[in-house]
Amino acid sequence: MKIKQELFHFFESAGIKVQYHSQDIIYMQEDDANNLYLITKGRVRVYVISANGDETTLEILGKGRIFGESSFLQNSSRPTTVTAITEVELISCHLDDLYPYLNESKELTVSLLQMMSQTCDYLSSLIKKAYTYNRYEKVASFLLEQINSNPLDKDIFNNTLTYTHEEIASLVGLSRVTTTKVLNEFAHKKYIINEYKKIIVLNEKALSLLLQKK
Numbered sequence: 615m616k617i618k619q620e621l622f623h624f625f626e627s628a629g630i631k632v633q634y635h636s637q638d639i640i641y642m643q644e645d646d647a648n649n650l651y652l653i654t655k656g657r658v659r660v661y662v663i664s665a666n667g668d669e670t671t672l673e674i675l676g677k678g679r680i681f682g683e684s685s686f687l688q689n690s691s692r693p694t695t696v697t698a699i700t701e702v703e704l705i706s707c708h709l710d711d712l713y714p715y716l717n718e719s720k721e722l723t724v725s726l727l728q729m730m731s732q733t734c735d736y737l738s739s740l741i742k743k744a745y746t747y748n749r750y751e752k753v754a755s756f757l758l759e760q761i762n763s764n765p766l767d768k769d770i771f772n773n774t775l776t777y778t779h780e781e782i783a784s785l786v787g788l789s790r791v792t793t794t795k796v797l798n799e800f801a802h803k804k805y806i807i808n809e810y811k812k813i814i815v816l817n818e819k820a821l822s823l824l825l826q827k828k
Contacts, residue, residue, distance in 0.1 A: 615732050616678030617652060621722050622705070624715040625652045629707030634698040645692045647684040649706045653677050656702035660694050661784075671784035672740065674699065674777070680729050685709055699781075744787055752786040753796045754821040757806070761815050773815040 617625075631654075634640055640651070643663055653675060660681060661671045672694060675681055684690045686709065716723045743752055761773045777785075783793035801808040805817045815821070 615725075615729055617680060617725055617729070618721075619678070621719070621725060622652065622654065624719060624722050625705040625707055625712070628711040628715055629705045632704050632706050634702045634704070636698055636700055638698045638702075640696040640698060640702075640704070641682070641692055643692055643695045647682065647687065647690045647692050649708055650680060650682045650685050650712065651696075652705045652707070653679050653681070654703045654705060656698065656700040658702055659697050659699050659781075659784075661697070662694050669784075670787075671781075673736070674781060674785060680726065683730050683733060686730075749788055749792055749796050750799075751824055752788060753782065753793060753800070754824040756782060756786050757813065757815055758818065758821050758825070761818070773818075775813045775815070776811060777813065778811050 629649075629652075634656075640658065655677060657674055657676045658681065659671055660673045660675060661669050663669055681696055682692075684692055716726070743755060747755065757775065760775050760777075779794045779797060780790045782797075783790040786793065788796075797806065797808050797813065800806045800821075803820070805815070805820045807814040807816060
């Protein structure tokens with residue numbers, strides 16, 4: 615789910631526009647959680663860093679998505695690190711400045727609540743897949759989720775996903791080599807077209823059958 619374009623003006627009124635270059639860190643795990651962010655352009659990577667420095671990607675977010683929800687909790691710290699993948703434009707809002715607009719717009723309030731609920735569902739789904747899905751099911755599930763998440767999104771027009779193999783690997787918890795092998799097998803079976811930084815889903819039904827027993 616994404617924040618509708620017609621609701622962006624609430625964030626613009628409450629916050630400030632900020633820009634980041636590719637690979638810039640927007641905030642670090644354990645930083646104080648003060649602001650909420652709306653993406654108006656580009657994509658960011660949300661990930662956690664273990665004590666020994668290993669990184670686990672949780673999600674890649676694009677235009678219309680919110681991140682930094684931990685700022686809704688008083689005196690909280692960031693549970694994740696967020697880095698810009700591309701050139702990124704954000705609106706950064708302190709919650710005290712956003713609250714008056716939540717009172718003004720029921721649609722804005724409902725949208726934020728729905729997005730936070732969706733985040734909880736997504737994290738529960740990640741845990742289930744990590745422990746019960748094999749490599750084919752993990753990749754198939756990811757492809758189906760992406761093309762069905764917002765069919766009007768220009769980034770997934772005609773079932774086209776603009777992800778690299780490395781990005782998909784980090785999101786499904788597999789190595790890049792294993793992910794590439796699975797995608798190549800799917801391409802051989804004509805489930806997808808596998809191109810450079812682009813995957814086109816051709817056969818949703820075949821991918822869905824891989825998950826039928828889940």
